[in-house]
Structure formats: structure tokens, C-alpha cells
Amino acid sequence: MTCISTKLEVIKPEYLYSIGNIITQATEWKPALDEISQLVHSIIIFDNLAVYLSDSKNNSVDVMYARAMGRGRKAEADVSWGETLANQIIACNQTILREPSLDPQQDRLQQAYMLGIPLTAQKICLGAIIFIRFGGPCFDSESQQLAEFIAGQITLLIQCQNLQLEYKKLEAQQAQSQLQEDFISTITHELRNPLGFIKGYTTTLLRSDTTWDQTTQQEFLEIIDHETDRLEELIENLLDSARLQSGQLKMQFQQVITDSLINTVITRTRLHYPDLSIIIESDKNIPPIVGDAGRLAQVLENLISNAVKYAPGSDIAIVLRKEKEYAVISVKDHGPGIPEQYLGHLFERFYRIPNQAPNVHGSGLGLYICKQIVDSHRGYITANSIEGKGTSFDVHLPYKP
């Protein structure tokens, strides 16, 4: 059968312009294809339209888009979607025009004219688009040209969407490795500084060409001592964090009286920060909890030293409350507070609030360790903060774990 042109006019440039417009404005290829098929329906007459994409990973071809546009939509939809043709096109990467054998007796639905075009970008075949028309006339060369143009445009869009997907994956990976890098640079900095001070001040004391008076010597030694502690604390934190990560931090659970836990913590805090003003409030008759007293003390000491560090000059309140199922220990300060957008990240491993004052040291491990310890008590820890007013960390510990 010869194909007679179904239209008198050639394809107007306006159509191509409109298709181009749809493509550049689109973010997803399916709605774009919907729009395009509406637009060109008067030029390329078709009843069914399907897009098949090959999945190179599974070596399979899947139908990703199917629209029945003809009058007898339901019946036509049941008949043919050109799947076999799609497989052929993907295999040979060529446009295929398929016409039914002409038998006047046949029902229109048995006479499927198919135009299948590969979706090819940079010589790689992503899939195929199939136009199906029932009962002729056949697709003329103009229709084929326009369909190929559409196929090319849709391919670009599909490819763009695929790339965006890949991009998002990479971005997530990048964020992860950025976190690791930040951690390494923080840790390097945090390890190097104390070492640098210890080396610097020790060699200052050791200078053979000069002498230092008693007070200066004392001052240098205190710096060295303090920096050694800082280093030790950092190493402890690193080890704890690694043990927590691998589940090797063993807790020794026993009955813990919260009052005496807090007393222990405060006695030790006073040793470290003799000038710190600590206010204690406590409900009466709080039942004992079951926990590891040493690790819980570590949590509270960490919260207190954070308060000292990030809310300098503020007094600190330790509030002990009795709730129905939990004993709640809060460590509150009246410091500058934490902006809301950072609160959700505080307990993440290695997280540090951006743009800290350079002299505030930290590894991004302390709160992570706190949360892990509290979690292993089947409790939970929350942070509440009002900028300009202060911050409160609330540790909820169940009476019965």
C-alpha cells in the first residue's frame, strides 16, 4: 500500500517551536509528552502511544508511559501496545514502520499501523516510542519526521531527568564524604593544637639560653597540663564514639539514685570549674533508675562542660524532675542559645554548628556520645533553646528500662 499524505500542509515551524518550548520548560518528561501529544494530534493521527525504556542493569525493557487517545480507547488499549516492536527497535536502534496485512474482512482493531522510533542520545539507545493507529491510513513521511523530532526531544528530557537522579545520588554521597572530611579536619585541628601547645611551651621551658621566673614557669606548666587533659579527653571521646559505633561499649547497669548521681557530678564539676555558679532544683522522692552511673555521669559532665564552653559567664541550673515513667535531668544555661535550624543536628556524629568562635574547641562527638549512652538506657535526650535566652538539655531516663 502506498502512503498518501494525510495533510495538505507541511509541518509548520510553529509546531516545532511549541514543542521546543514545552521541552525547555518541562521538568519531567511524561507531562511534557502529554502536552506534546495533545499538540500534534492533529498532524500525527494515532490512537495509542507508548514509551519503553530499557533498564541496562536488569537487561530488560519496561513500559514507562502509555496513553490511549483514540475514540474507542478502551478496546484499543486492550489490543496492542507494540511491545515486541519496541524490543526490536531497541535491538537494532532504527525506526521501524509496521503495517498490517490488508484483509478487508478484518476488524479495524486487527489492523494496527505502528511507527516505532528509538530514543537515542549520544549513540546510546535508551528505549523506544511507539505510535499506534488502528485501521489506517498509514503513517506518512511527514508524520514520521515529526515523530522522530518528538522522539529526539523526549530523549533529551529523559536523559536530563536520569542525570538529575544521578546528580542527587552523587550529591548525597558528596555530603557524606564532606562530613567525613570535616571530621578529619576538625580532629586534625583538635589533635594538633594541644600537641603544638605542649611542644611549644615545653620547649620554651627547656630553653637553655634563658630562664623563667617561678610564676611564668607555673603558668606554662598549667597550660601544658590543661592541654594534656584536652588531648586525653579528645582521645577518650574518639574511642568511646568508635566503641559505640561498633556496639562494644559495655554498660554496667545497677540501681542509681538520681540525687547521688547529681551530687557526684557536681562535686567533680566544682573541681574543674571552681567559680561556676550551679543552681540545683529537685523534685522529692524520685524513684531510683537502672543505669550505668559512670556513663550517666559522663553525659551530665559533658552537658555541663558544653554549657561552660558555649554559654560563658552564665550560671547553670541542674533540674531534676519526676515524671510518670521517667526521671528527667535538665542542664540549663542562660547563654546565647542555639539557632533553631541547628537544633535537629546537634546529636549527629561529627556535627558542629557552623561559624563557631575559633577559640571554642570541640570534636562534634560529645553530644553524639551523650545520645548513644542515653539511648542505651532506653531513655531519650532533647535540646531546647531560645536564642538570646539560653539552652536546656533534658535527659529522660526510665525507672524501668
Added chain:
Amino acid sequence: MTRILAVDDEPLYQHLYKVNLEKEGYDVVTASNGEDALDMVTSRHPDLVVLDVMMPRLDGITTCERIRQFSNVPIIIVTARGEENDRVRGLNVGADDYVVKPFSATELIARVRAVLRRSQTSEQPTQSRYFMHGNLKIDFARAEVWKDNKPVFLSATEYRLLIQFAHHVGEVMTAEELLVAIWGSAYREDKEILWVSIARLRQKLEDNPHSPQHIVTRAGLGYLMPPL
């Protein structure tokens, strides 16, 4: 008295420099970031700068580069162990020597003495922080440009091009020299980008870009900033 400017964001390092160098009889002033350091180079006229590389805001390398735009004061950069790159970059932008953290007090002092000794034998002509050319003023420390006392906003490339001229007043520079100096040797042939950049610079700096006073073309030779 020989004055040393020690720049480090860690107060304990500032203190370390101060006690050790003061013991040597130097006058020690400190700054905790690059911006302050630039101001202090111009206001306190140190004879030597000890400059930490890892600093917030303006890092040590950039600070060193900026100081070199207007001053030949000896600079010792302080880098962390394992950061060879920083050391090379620092020396490339004009540092005289480097010290690696963690360092011993005696090493620091020895390096300071050595660099000072070298600099005193070759008396350094120190330029001014500001450069004037007619109605044009460049503040090298802040990397800012003023025309008729109004700030002019230049891109980084435009600024580097301009200071290239400012440092060679009266000398004709060929297009190739300028391209290599500003863009790098890969751009040696890329005359068009130079033309565009010169044109844009003139638009911003000249009263009449068609009859330029600051950046003048010598046909067939190159460009120069004429002496006034």
C-alpha cells in the same frame, strides 16, 4: 627596637610567640586574623611578620599575598605538618621562610633571627599601602580601588590586572606578559580576553574610556600606566 607582628587565631599561640620573642628583646604585637594583620602591618610597621596559614576570614596565604602588594616586610609563615602545599604556596606568594607546627621555641627563635639578619643586610624599600594615580587610589591592604574618592568595584581579575600596571608605572607591558602574569601561561595567545578586560577596566576607571589616562595603549607594543 625590632618589632615583630605575630598572627594566629589561637590565643595560646599568640602568647607563645610573645613570651619567647619578647625574651629575645623584640617588641611583639599580635593579631588574630588576616584582616587585622593587614591593618597592623600599615599602622605598626613591624620588621617581621610571623603568619599562621590556617585562619578564619582571611587565611595566611591571602594575607601574605596582600602584604606583598605594598610591603617587603619579611614574612615567616607557619603551617601544619603534612601541609606541604601551604608551604609552597606561601613561598610562592612571597613568604621568606616557614615554620612547621608543632615547633620548638628554639627553632622559632632561630628562624626569626636568621630572617631578620638577611633582611637587614638587604635594606628593603617599603612602599606605601596606598597607591595614587591621578584621581585613582588603590588600597593594597584591603584590595580596594577608589576613583574620585568613590569606591570602584572590580572583579578579581580586573584588580590583578590593575595592580600589575600600578607596580610597573612607566613600563610598557606586552599583551603576552600581561596574559601570562594574570591568567597563566596557558592563555599566552588569548589576546581577546585581555582586550575585553582592559576595556572593562577603562569603563570603570577612566573619565573618558576612549581617551584613557590610566591605562594607555602603545600601538604595536602593549600597554602602560604613564608616570604622572
